[in-house]
Amino acid sequence: MIEQLRRTVCDLHAELVRNNLVAWTAGNVSGRLPGGDLFVIKPSGVSYDDLTPESMVVCDLDGKPVEEGLAPSSDTAAHAYVYRHMPEVNGVVHTHSTYASAWAARGEAIPCVLTAMADEFGGEIPVGPFALIGGDDIGRGVVETLAGHRSPAVLMRNHGVFSIGASPKAAVKAAVMCEDVARTVHVARQLGEPVPIAQADVDSLYDRYQNVYGQRSSR
């Protein structure tokens, strides 16, 4: 099981590259086995081209590696904090994707003015606090912000995006969609104000997407 998770987490990093969410080594994916007390995360500072399932780092829920090997991502403490406090979450992604990070640099939530955003995020994408790396501050900021929102993504101020999901793939999807809507709403706002979507319509779209979209067996 953990071997399969190593491969899944390794392979999902290619989606970060393919969707232009990362520069150099600045972005990472982690996953845990549902209900488990271990998670798998990218090693620190290793190029995406050089990642292999074996190089992934297995950590306990305090973010400590459970084996000798490469050092885990410098963002590991934040991932661990999320897993400790959000039992339904089994995937976490962190990126500095351009448009989402630009909203984060201004400390501005992305307003829900696209049906695709209502579908995936159920409303605005919120802003979390400024927090320094190296302790629980980033993880706490992620958890406290997402606790009050439907959104599976949070813009950490002056920093970047954290996204969560019931699986690592779902968290990657949220990261991809976050950048996509961050860019589209940015572009819309450059030449005027987008038309708001009524809250009842946002609610209706979110409800339908969460319950009807996709193949029933693969959700």
Add this chain to the structure above:
Amino acid sequence: MIEQLRRTVCDLHAELVRNNLVAWTAGNVSGRLPGGDLFVIKPSGVSYDDLTPESMVVCDLDGKPVEEGLAPSSDTAAHAYVYRHMPEVNGVVHTHSTYASAWAARGEAIPCVLTAMADEFGGEIPVGPFALIGGDDIGRGVVETLAGHRSPAVLMRNHGVFSIGASPKAAVKAAVMCEDVARTVHVARQLGEPVPIAQADVDSLYDRYQNVYGQRSSR
């Protein structure tokens, strides 16, 4: 014949990816056999990499699958509505491409200030109404908006683009060109006002392009 159409529709999804019109699984192509009462469309929520001719879903003109198998795109009802009401249309494409969707978020038509736009769209690219997914509202919005225009593409408000064509490939071409001109006119407007093109010149360009461009046999 339907097998060839499955392959054509499947392969055209790669053009959506190659032209950067889609993120994750958010875009779809359909096609029907000229004069027929069946159309072929993308399955819902399946990655573009995983599409095969066999996974395409064959539907009747009410948007109901005619075989056991994968569920069709959640946009199937809109495609079906278009086919029922526009007999000359044999291809429909839906995307959330960035620049076109940004115009759609503001509810603003794209003005015809490029000769390439006069060629392909014959004037502005119009805006259709806001409509919720799940019934005939989106399809009706597409058909009613395009009925009064030369344009094979419509910007559905707060949503994205629907494009049509005499073939699935023609509809994909309209989707590609729509995003291309949406981006160029956006960029032009960022630093000032584009120069208008006289209506007589738009008419002349449109007429010529529709009747002279390309290889006669392949049009």
Add this chain to the structure above:
Amino acid sequence: MIEQLRRTVCDLHAELVRNNLVAWTAGNVSGRLPGGDLFVIKPSGVSYDDLTPESMVVCDLDGKPVEEGLAPSSDTAAHAYVYRHMPEVNGVVHTHSTYASAWAARGEAIPCVLTAMADEFGGEIPVGPFALIGGDDIGRGVVETLAGHRSPAVLMRNHGVFSIGASPKAAVKAAVMCEDVARTVHVARQLGEPVPIAQADVDSLYDRYQNVYGQRSSR
């Protein structure tokens, strides 16, 4: 000789794609043999993926194909006009590349505020007149505008770019660099005014680049 030119012109279209200068089939390259009275150009409406040396169309200097086969690009008359009136030119490229076409839509020349622009263009990139396709108007606009400039590229109003060179490759280079500087100057202008470069410095850079850069044998 003409067979080698067919291959060269065919292959250079891949550079248009690789450098993101074209959408769908909207861009073309031509080349003539130095001192000759024939030129080779893209067939009309054919996808870049489907181009072969054999599918290139050989035309005389009136733009008439000299053999049975595919119809030449709808821009052939403009290429032919350039060859007839600029004997030193052996390569012509036409694109609707995004940023250059955006300047063209506003009818605004690109100011020379980058050393790379001074190197390649020797000053601003000028704007040519609005002209309808189908006669000599576009070609005449290109020739008359470039006659008074160092620039090997011209922004045709509301249309796109024509670039010229002593070889087809040089014309493609000019098209690539035109879009590159059009984008950089656009981005610079979005947040303020670029610093001007003194004319004497522009002259010095242009002179040096035209005479010193590159491998002597390959210029």
Add this chain to the structure above:
Amino acid sequence: MIEQLRRTVCDLHAELVRNNLVAWTAGNVSGRLPGGDLFVIKPSGVSYDDLTPESMVVCDLDGKPVEEGLAPSSDTAAHAYVYRHMPEVNGVVHTHSTYASAWAARGEAIPCVLTAMADEFGGEIPVGPFALIGGDDIGRGVVETLAGHRSPAVLMRNHGVFSIGASPKAAVKAAVMCEDVARTVHVARQLGEPVPIAQADVDSLYDRYQNVYGQRSSR
């Protein structure tokens, strides 16, 4: 040793292409052996696709090739000046990457409003003087500007970026990250003012990143 450096420098040019930092042949990487008096640099005007380890040019610290062969990059004098005056530097990269060059065209430093920027650059990315190619002016401008900054990258006014590192790979990383933050801060500024990061936080982030990030052995 020098053969391995030829290969390293050759291969790193592919990173410039992959990260969209260069158009046509306009960008170059050099490297020297630590403590040595030779460096390896791109040949002038050669396409990135055609580069081979053998085609790289070995120069002395005055920028003169030490063997017969291709002419070195027209920016060689600037690289050589940096190596002569910064003994700790063993890699230099020069590009005209779009967003960084846009800040350079306005002569405006990039403010440090992203944690990733505090990590890598330790503060703003500074602007160096306008300088003509062909002598020591560019190199001197690079060295004098970087002398007073933590930043491994400098925006040369109206020109582009020079970045430095303890190895060629580190200099390429700085070039990639410079464009990445140049773009993100540009996008942030388009719709308002980014929130500043307190100087103490910038200092803390810079210190941690320089000393903790990555695999200890591979830094």
